[in-house]
Amino acid sequence: MRIKLINPNTTWSMTEAMTACARQVAAAGTEVTGVSPEMGPASIESHYDEALAVPGLLQEIERGERDGYDAYVIACFGDPGLSAARELAQGPVIGIAEAAMHMASLIAPSFSVVTTLARTSGMAWHLAERYGMQRFCRNVRACEIAVLELEDPASDARARITDECRRALAEDGAEAIVLGCAGMAELCAAIGRDIGAPVIDGVTAAVKLAESLVALGLGTAKRGELARPLPKAYHGLLREFARS
Ligand SMILES: NC(=O)NC1=NC(=O)NC1=O
Numbered sequence: 001m002r003i004k005l006i007n008p009n010t011t012w013s014m015t016e017a018m019t020a021c022a023r024q025v026a027a028a029g030t031e032v033t034g035v036s037p038e039m040g041p042a043s044i045e046s047h048y049d050e051a052l053a054v055p056g057l058l059q060e061i062e063r064g065e066r067d068g069y070d071a072y073v074i075a076c077f078g079d080p081g082l083s084a085a086r087e088l089a090q091g092p093v094i095g096i097a098e099a100a101m102h103m104a105s106l107i108a109p110s111f112s113v114v115t116t117l118a119r120t121s122g123m124a125w126h127l128a129e130r131y132g133m134q135r136f137c138r139n140v141r142a143c144e145i146a147v148l149e150l151e152d153p154a155s156d157a158r159a160r161i162t163d164e165c166r167r168a169l170a171e172d173g174a175e176a177i178v179l180g181c182a183g184m185a186e187l188c189a190a191i192g193r194d195i196g197a198p199v200i201d202g203v204t205a206a207v208k209l210a211e212s213l214v215a216l217g218l219g220t221a222k223r224g225e226l227a228r229p230l231p232k233a234y235h236g237l238l239r240e241f242a243r244s
Pocket of ligand 1 (some may be wrong): 018043044045075076077078115116117120147158180181182183
């Protein structure tokens, strides 16, 4: 099977890192292709960034449909454009926040999210509510690390994230941790060993969920809300999004 992993931000080094993590867990018969859109923000740290990431993301979904991909992963913790992407896709489209929260709920009665900037915490709380995860989610903690700082070898990002994870276990009563950024995927295993508790990265969780759904012959339900968008005109820069 072929899975298209879309990092909605335009930082290709981050795309390559998360795709490598995805390929490490992918089954033998699964081909994972990682891409960033041609247009969009270098990182997604606000509602504004998220809104401007969606057109490029949807372009990649449309291209994926044309190229015959079996499933998609939206690899940004805000799950940007998830429902719109599901309207375009025949196969499953999995957001990393939804995937990580559901996986955490299967192995622990409670989890805390450890994320980047405090200003994105509200978005994580909103997703927990939207996904019915309020009774599991004990807290959303921010390390005040910019997304692209995660890639800086000179940054103390791993130490700061690990310390916040420890505080989540001690203070929130969380029994598992959900990493709140695709850029943290490479740190997941090491942090899990350091803190002695399950740490879930949404990128790898989403790849395995996508694989499972495809293996079960399950795709996006296309009868109602997630049916293909209706044909209509789109103007200006969005002109190319018109479909017959
Ligand atoms: N909470 C986050 O920082 N999410 C993210 N921003 C990105 O650019 N990628 C993410 O996963």
